[in-house]
Amino acid sequence: MATAKAKPLQQQFLDHLEDREVELVVFLSSGVKLQGRVVGHDQYCLVIEHRGLQQLVYKHALATVLPAQPVNLWEQDPRGNAEGAASPGPRAPYTGGPAAEPRQPSRAAPEVVVVRRRSPRLPPRG
Numbered sequence: 001m002a003t004a005k006a007k008p009l010q011q012q013f014l015d016h017l018e019d020r021e022v023e024l025v026v027f028l029s030s031g032v033k034l035q036g037r038v039v040g041h042d043q044y045c046l047v048i049e050h051r052g053l054q055q056l057v058y059k060h061a062l063a064t065v066l067p068a069q070p071v072n073l074w075e076q077d078p079r080g081n082a083e084g085a086a087s088p089g090p091r092a093p094y095t096g097g098p099a100a101e102p103r104q105p106s107r108a109a110p111e112v113v114v115v116r117r118r119s120p121r122l123p124p125r126g
Contacts, residue, residue, distance in 0.1 A: 023068040
């Protein structure tokens with residue numbers, strides 16, 4: 001008897017963000033801050049949309065992903081399938097989130113914040 005293989009946590013997390021159109025902030029390892037929502041992802045990269053513009057970001061460049069709302073991976077997904085059915089323990093039932101208002105795409109450039117890292121100052125050799 002074959003059992004269903006559980007999806008990796010990273011894929012469950014990104015599927016959740018994409019399905020529910022959750023706004024998020026992503027910090028790259030270079031210090032760049034990106035905002036938007038996930039509109040697609042695969043093994044190596046994800047596509048973030050912000051103000052109607054899309055950016056392809058390679059996963060190896062990610063440092064932190066901060067969703068605007070809590071993520072519960074063990075709730076019912078919009079298609080009615082239990083996302084974390086293989087996970088043991090009681091889970092609170094999904095009560096639905098706030099209805100999202102339709103967005104009007106704009107052609108403004110995405111907000112990018114560059115954070116420069118300071119290199120430590122070493123005393124002169126002598």
